[in-house]
Amino acid sequence: MTANLTRRTLLAATTTAAIAGSTGLQTSSYAGTPAADPGKLLRGNWQPSRQDRALVGRWARDTWRSLVAMTDEHTGLPADNIGDSVTSPVRSKYTSPTNIGGYLWSVVVARHLGIISPQESLRRITQTLTTMKNVDHHEPSGMFFNWYDESTGEVRYVDPDGTKPITPFVSSVDNGWFACALMVVRNAEPRARALADSLLDKMNFAYYYNPAARPGGLMRGGFFETPPPDEATDKGNHAGTGPDVYYRKFHYDTLNTEARIAGYVGFVLGQVPHTQYFATYRTFPESCDWSWVEQQPVGVHRTYLGLDVFEGTYSYRGFRLVPSWGGDMFESLMPDLFVPEATWAPRSWGINHPLTVRAQIEHGLDEAKYGYWGFSPASNPKGGYSVYGVEPIGMDPGGYPSDLEGTNFDSGFGDCRVGVNPNPTYGDGVVTPHAAFLAMAYAPRQAIENLSKIERDLHAYGTGGFYDAVAVKSGLIAKRYLALDQAMVMGAIGNVFGNDLIRRNFADRRAERGIRPLIAMEQFGSGIE
Template identity: 35%
Template sequence: MNKGKFASFILTLGLILNLVAAPMVSASNAGNETAFRAELKAVASKTFKYFQENTDPNTGMTYDEVRITEKGMQEAKRTSPTNIGMYMMSTVSAQQLGLISKTEAVKRLQVTLDTLGKLEKWNGLFYNWYNTDDGSIKKDWGQFISQVDNGWLSAGLIVVGQAYAELRGQTSKLVDNMNYQPLYDPEVGQFRGGYDVAKGKLTDHHYGMFYTEPRVASYIAIGKGDVPKEHWWKLYRTLPKEWDWQAQIPQGSNVLHDGVNVFEGTYEYNGVKFVPSWGGSMFEGLMPGIVLKEKELGTKALGLNNKRHVELQIAYAKEKGYPAWGFSPSATPTGYSEFAATPLGTSGYKDGATVTAHASFLALEYAPEAIRKNIKALKGFNMYSKYGFYDSVNVETGELAKAYLALDQGMIMVSIANYLKDGVIRNYFHSDPIGQKPEELLEREVFAIH
């Protein structure tokens, strides 16, 4: 055979092998995705069991935390507005995933809504801690009105109202009555952290950082008309350059948005530009995306930044030599602490070699293959138990925090529902006028991280 014919033969053979191999690779990928989706649904089933077994049947209020101890299961029978919001969205998620019927979902949520209507409030906003058995304020934990926690309750109510028309009258009334204006400082253009009812005093601090979880309440307050849309631009993308105590001195330039001069600054880690959160944790950055269409609408800003934070959390764990990743505030064996991929924050929390499952699930829509591998790694630490994943593990010592938190269970549930059902919870949220009105704020911005 001459060289020309031989080359032609090799080329033809290569094409044939590629044609044969392509369907095999495609079938393999499809099989992996099918298996992964089944695994996620199994995780959701166990995770929702937490809400089924640890929510007071008379009040519809979920216990803040359950710990597995030598003396058995210890239930923290208190709850917060965030927990209530996460329970409501988890119930909608469970129905969407086929874990419960619509009848059961509505029945459960009706109990919760009836209780919410009776709870003591301040300007329609909810106190930060209630006893789950009777809905009384847990006064030994103070009498605080939290901006961020009320934001998550508002989000849950909006989602429920859009998912079940028969409940919309109740949810709309509660949301309409939640007046965020008294927590807003018009001179600064930012929210105070909250209000201490007993002291009759707003907090001294403001929620100034944009890439943190309070942006959900900011978005909702703008959507309701409680605060002007200029508030969105008054939040710090990075802190001002002259604040030299921060982790890095940001680089960037000023851009005018709705008459507001916005410093579009960035940090850099491993040669990658990003907009930092306060502490560098996953839930600060990605929790808002369970209801806000940041991935879909903020393709040049929040959605892109979310993707960067996922990639950089993975890179940080690799740099540290950890066998798993996912850094976010979580339970510890003796309590609760803040953990993060330290370089990603303005004032970064330590990582403590502590990884929490909810951080992985929040990242599902940005890095599904990496999450699939990380779930396997987490299960290798014996984290997977009765209600899904224990809240955290020290990846250096293998020590588990044998606790389940309503907040973290809720993030896992909603993240799985969004992934398996094409953003269903976000779609419900944005179907409401409150979710629709500020959408252009998500679309217009361009972070300097391209």
């Protein structure tokens, strides 16, 4: 489980005409990826109608309203979550660099869509960045701790549940998302560029890169500035500057997770070598030594940058794709909000992303027969927080289930292990609206129809936009709003209806030089069987 998922388990409106106008909701220039693009099977010749623009414009305004309600008026920091009220919000009293970054790119989208004025956008961005410039952080690396009080900007020394003391942690993934937001802001709001650069220029992702972890090197999950009393750590300093830190012992060793964003940022900043990308697994090896994972992969070995890469894939409903850990939309598609992966890597992500979306749709509609789709970690309608996904396209043997019952799919591992539940009967499916928004770049018509049904038939919608999750049979709704999930909604709308607003402001010349040639060289084994 990645650091961001670990974090998540803790856990002013304008008129429709204005937002649907010529400076508002536009179709994305990235809607056409290369000619052999499997996404065309989903997209067809879709172009947004006036009704699409008005509908999604309303969703954007309401989603923005929830983000405003989460955000402290004095610090400009968003809470991690609030309940269902946006007029009298009860804030969580904690936030993270990911949440703060998500708020920043949401401000950019809100301005572009005409929800807020350019003056308000600059004020909000300046307020948040000024707070972040003054909060306590790990100064040698320029990185931020995982938990802050959104009302004061103070580092939290008690866990978000308020139950036990914690040693402040410096997460690679959470800082990766915050750095992404800075990269977007510096291009989208030039008046805030100097302030954004004053933070970004100090961030050194070399602190996370361990060249000895595997040939090519891997990214660490993160480190502590001081040793925690309850956890074994590796003392050291991969960057070679400043005092030693205390690393958590895990590394990110698979590619198709949200954790790849930290490597991407490191490539752009020239702090992490490109070999790190190919040091990660596409799938674990096919040998019986790895029979504990969900499925036996099929693939071939190819060499990139002198490293042997097993281009393994999983099989699902007549096609093959590179799995994520949990089979959820967040791991696969959140980095794609920033890096135009399908366009820059047409032989890998350009095939895999549309097939991931197809798998989510077919699981919800055809396999589990929920009538709805979109599965990703989110609030549990029964309370708390849970992980959800399409388990057959995830490597986790325990599974990210798609229903409240936690139904486990297990088809076995070839001749190495016999499956115990290859044809499960699914129960009360849990759909998470932000997952459908992430899919919108590849299946816009299906995503809009699905979300419309979730609002109309399941009533999982409030004055702050879509609630975080809903169980489709029981009708149980997780009536709260999470900053990260709402920020993914805003980012997706900005890309699909804002001419790739987030991608094009992230993917400047420096980012393109640092990422595009690298990911363009690879060929996944994904495709139709």
